[in-house]
Amino acid sequence: MVIKKMPTIDQMLCFAIYSAGHAFTRFYKPRLDALDLTYPQYLVFLVLWEKDDITVKTLGERLFLDSGTITPLVKRLEARGLVSRERDKVDERQVRIKLTDEGREMETKALAIPLAVVEGTGGSLESIDALRQELDSLRERLDAAVR
């Protein structure tokens, strides 16, 4: 089976992912407004709540983002007193990011969010997880194809 003509945008997996991603951001918006966080900032906190005192590089690896994105984002969080940034004493190339008390306390308020998400997506936890696994595997194949 070979594609001879340009596919319609509605038939394309990449666009389904692209538009579902935007829909998720819009869905999160009113919930995250309560914490005064953007969606990418929320992702940073998810990583830090799990384990903080990590470097910019490690954070970027978890989120598949580079320092050009991470650095200014984290600086904005630092300016608000939610995280701290300081050079590693042993290897001064690295910058370690830690939660402040205020940043850590936000987790409690944020607990309401995943509840609303499961409700908003509508499916069973099992079907959500199956979809997630397919997307993870897709991301891995795409990443592998880029190198």
Added chain:
Amino acid sequence: MVIKKMPTIDQMLCFAIYSAGHAFTRFYKPRLDALDLTYPQYLVFLVLWEKDDITVKTLGERLFLDSGTITPLVKRLEARGLVSRERDKVDERQVRIKLTDEGREMETKALAIPLAVVEGTGGSLESIDALRQELDSLRERLDAAVR
């Protein structure tokens, strides 16, 4: 079953979609560089190759984007001579977007791209389509929840 703790980022569907979307953009990058298009610009052309002489509003509805995103993007394409923008003669509130000859001719070169994508994603066309349908339905549920 109720969520009591914050989920890990790797367990979250929204992040799987978010990161798969970025992986797709990175995968497309070298192919789109050959056309000197960004990924969102490519999506605009997919819509226009299918049917041009449409308004900013219609284009936005196809892509789930608003004029704040569409207008500057299309202006950049106009500056390169790939599309034209002109006010509708009947209803001057509307701006109609048409392909130029050069813009239309790009479709032939672009045909190589979806072939590479199917190869890069690796799965069967059937499994790709099943995944796409799940994501479309998810997007609809999320949009409905936002109202």
Added chain:
DNA sequence: CGGAATTCAATAGCGCACAATTAAATTGCG
């Protein structure tokens, strides 16, 4: 040991995305 190569974060510039606002054209309704 010492210079070259590598690693790491920061920075500058471009192009989305989106919210909020503005301005103009059209429609609705008394």
Added chain:
DNA sequence: CGCAATTTAATTGTGCGCTATTGAATTCCG
């Protein structure tokens, strides 16, 4: 008809996300 309400696109401002580059610290290796 006339004026308010609505529709449409453009504009402004903020925050990603990426590329390319820079500069500093560290590691590699002869």
